[in-house]
Amino acid sequence: MPIIKSAKKAARQSVKRRNKNQEIKKVIRNALKEFRNNPSAETMTKVQSEYDKAVKKGLLKKNTASRRKAKLAKFAKENNVKLAGAKKVAAKAAEKPAAKKPATKKAPAKKAAAKKEA
Numbered sequence: 001m002p003i004i005k006s007a008k009k010a011a012r013q014s015v016k017r018r019n020k021n022q023e024i025k026k027v028i029r030n031a032l033k034e035f036r037n038n039p040s041a042e043t044m045t046k047v048q049s050e051y052d053k054a055v056k057k058g059l060l061k062k063n064t065a066s067r068r069k070a071k072l073a074k075f076a077k078e079n080n081v082k083l084a085g086a087k088k089v090a091a092k093a094a095e096k097p098a099a100k101k102p103a104t105k106k107a108p109a110k111k112a113a114a115k116k117e118a
Helices: 005-037 041-056 062-078 084-099
Strands: none
Touching: 005 041, 005 062, 041 062
């Protein structure tokens, strides 16, 4: 057991962090189990979202989460899971060029010069 006050506090913080991290990992594991038992686009996005949250909270490194998400995508492809997100992105990409026109600023029309009579 720690004797120094700061060491006691560090021990308390360590326990809190460990419990929080275990909870996050449990959520990820449960989402992953659900995806493996019932591969669908919805469950896949849920697992990917949980991985992203873990990265944001500093529990996982970015590349680790990326690697695991790639493995999920491979598993989904093997199980013929149709991703709904891909269709939305393709639809948005098709709409963008037609909907957005480049902004061009027109010069103000010049006034006709008044004729001088001599």
